[in-house]
Amino acid sequence: MQMIKTLNAWLAPVKHQLPSDLSQDDAEKLYQAIMQESLRRVEAFLAGIRFYQNFPAVRNQASDVATVWQCGTTRLLDYAPLSNGPVVFVIPSLVNRFEILDIDPDHSFLQFLVSVGMRPLVIDWQEPGAEEKNFSLSDYMTQRLVPALDYANQIKVGSKCHVLGYCMGGLMALALSLMKPQQITSLTLMATPWDFAPKGIGGVPSASTMLGQSFLEYARKCEAYIDQIGYMPA
Secondary structure, three states: HHHHHHHHHOOHHHHHHOOOOOOOOHHHHHHHHHHHHHHHHHHHHHHHHHHHHHOOOOOOOOOOOEHHHHEEEEEEEEEOOOOOOOOEEEEEOOOHHHHHHHHOOOHHHHHHHHHHHOEEEEEEEEOOOOOOOOOOOHHHHHHHHHHHHHHHHHHOOOOOEEEEOOOOHHHHHHHHHHHHHEEEEEEEOOOOOOOOOOOOEEEEEOOHHHHHHHHHHHHHHHHHHHHHOOOOOO
16 A cells, blocks of 8 residues: 555656556556666766766866966966956866866866956865865855855955855855955856755755655765765765
8 A cells, every 4th residue: 555655656747648447466566667767867877977977078177277376176267367347256066076167178167267357266066085075065164165255355456356166166156255245346156056945946856755864874974984084076
């Protein structure tokens, strides 16, 4: 009976396309078919990630990009050291790091900002080092972003930074703007999650659902690994 209830919850969006009188035997077969297809898709997804991680691409960073501030492994990169344009303090995600905004010379959001007269300063998180192990998000805010913003605001005396956050970095940018509103001219959020509704977010279902429970159980299994090395590799 529990299996049928679970299937009904999973298949609610397509209920009108299914037989209304599923027997226990039919439910078992359908359940197994769904699980096999789910595992096949997960394996295809993981294979795609492995292909991405092992792809022999070489990223060439512009030679005029300068590291102007560093604390631990977190760096602040200046994409236009000679510019007198408005300073844009760019915060990328802790997962998809700043390289996603500067893929190559022909596909670079940061270089676009330079081309229109801006001076982008982007956070490069790098891999967590000894200082960042066991960092919470609060630690990243208070021990990395706040001092980096303090430095960025010293670059152009009398002018406050524009802050731009991408993806998860947008949430951090939003928090930073609430912590330091007097140091920010404007706030721009790109591809930033905003709907943290009980039904789930970003493709991850709520923990109250069967699938959400699976995600939660997997996360709990990772805790011992995280405790050992101090962070979860991206």
